Each structure stands twice: as structure tokens, then as C-alpha cells.
Amino acid sequence: MILDAIRKRWAWVKHLFADGAYDRLQLMDKAAFLDFTVEIIRRSDMAKGFEILPRRWVVERTFGWMIRWRRLVKDYEQRIDVAEAMIHIAMGSLLLRRNAHP
Known part of the structure; x- marks a missing residue:
């Protein structure tokens, strides 16, 4: 389950927000x-x-940032690891762009 992965990767996280x-x-x-x-x-x-x-706006804003990547608009990937990698690439690119051009 996702909660196990969150606890393992980010042990300091205590508070989670969830949709209804x-x-x-x-x-x-x-x-x-x-x-x-x-x-x-x-x-x-x-x-x-x-x-x-x-x-909730934090989640919606992040989805909006990811939609700028054409490949993430629809679920084109057949493997979950490739889809996850594309999300990492998109968010990493966003981080790099924001750090390079503050």
C-alpha cells in the first residue's frame, strides 16, 4: 500500500491530507x-x-504543472514504472527550471 512506501521513504511525515x-x-x-x-x-x-x-489546491496545482507535459495528459504508458519515470522527469524538469531562473 502507498502508506507503507510513504513511511519507508519519508519517515518524518506525520500528517496526511486526503480527498473525501x-x-x-x-x-x-x-x-x-x-x-x-x-x-x-x-x-x-x-x-x-x-x-x-x-x-486541495496544492494537489490541483501540481496536476496542472504535470499536464504541461504532453505525454502525461493521457495514460499512454503500458508499464507503471515508465509512467512513474515520466512523472519524475516532468517534476525534475520543473524544479531545475525554477532553480535556474528564479
């Missing part, structure tokens, strides 16, 4: 077992139209 769709018993049990605090970000039932949700 991920409010599942299995996720919560695993998060509690690995000592994570999970905050579910939900849209209000009373809200009409567009509403900015806390911390």
Missing part, C-alpha cells in the same frame, strides 16, 4: 497502524458552485 473519496476504513486503519494523522478534506453539502478547499 478516500474516507475508507482500510485507509484509516492502516494510517493509525503506521502512526499517521489523516485529515479528510470534504466539500460542504451546503456549497453551491466552486469552493476552494483547504490544501
Whole structure:
């Protein structure tokens, strides 16, 4: 599961934000077992139209950056490791561009 990989790679991470769709018993049990605090970000039932949700904009902004890479617009890859490598290349390029041209 992804939580095991997060704990292994970034042991210092304690707080996770999740979409309302991920409010599942299995996720919560695993998060509690690995000592994570999970905050579910939900849209209000009373809200009409567009509403900015806390911390959700970070995810949407990152997806927007990745969409600039034509190969990441659709899932063209047949292997997951190639798709992951393309995401790493796209985000690495973004980092390099931002550090080279502050």
C-alpha cells in the first residue's frame, strides 16, 4: 500500500491530507497502524458552485504543472514504472527550471 512506501521513504511525515473519496476504513486503519494523522478534506453539502478547499489546491496545482507535459495528459504508458519515470522527469524538469531562473 502507498502508506507503507510513504513511511519507508519519508519517515518524518506525520500528517496526511486526503480527498473525501478516500474516507475508507482500510485507509484509516492502516494510517493509525503506521502512526499517521489523516485529515479528510470534504466539500460542504451546503456549497453551491466552486469552493476552494483547504490544501486541495496544492494537489490541483501540481496536476496542472504535470499536464504541461504532453505525454502525461493521457495514460499512454503500458508499464507503471515508465509512467512513474515520466512523472519524475516532468517534476525534475520543473524544479531545475525554477532553480535556474528564479
